[in-house]
Amino acid sequence: xxxxxxxxxxxxxxxxxxxxxxxxxxxxxxxxxxxxxxxxxxxxxxxxxxxxxxxxxxxxxxxxxxxxxxxxxxxxxxxxxxxxxxxxxxxxxxxxxxxxxxxxxxxxxxxxxxxx
Numbered sequence: 001x002x003x004x005x006x007x008x009x010x011x012x013x014x015x016x017x018x019x020x021x022x023x024x025x026x027x028x029x030x031x032x033x034x035x036x037x038x039x040x041x042x043x044x045x046x047x048x049x050x051x052x053x054x055x056x057x058x059x060x061x062x063x064x065x066x067x068x069x070x071x072x073x074x075x076x077x078x079x080x081x082x083x084x085x086x087x088x089x090x091x092x093x094x095x096x097x098x099x100x101x102x103x104x105x106x107x108x109x110x111x112x113x114x115x116x
């Protein structure tokens with residue numbers, strides 16, 4: 001109905017601002033979930049996926065981004081499970097990714113990755 005559609009429009013999420021990360025390594029923190037991150041190191045970037053005890057990130061948070069100049073690798077801390085149908089490496093420069101926390105120390109990783 002008309003009221004439901006208006007309510008949905010009023011509560012639509014705001015697009016995530018863009019942030020840039022130039023380092024070759026990056027430790028995920030909860031604040032990163034508010035951004036779309038462009039990893040700009042020409043050699044790519046290794047993203048550390050932390051244990052809950054290291055960095056408390058609420059279940060349901062999503063992290064989005066791409067490696068603008070190089071490949072991204074995800075490196076889960078010991079005790080962290082990252083579920084994916086592929087590898088932990090994006091396919092190429094400009095490949096996008098989504099990493100979603102689904103439970104304590106468990107994540108789903110998807111989008112444009114190298115095949116397993």
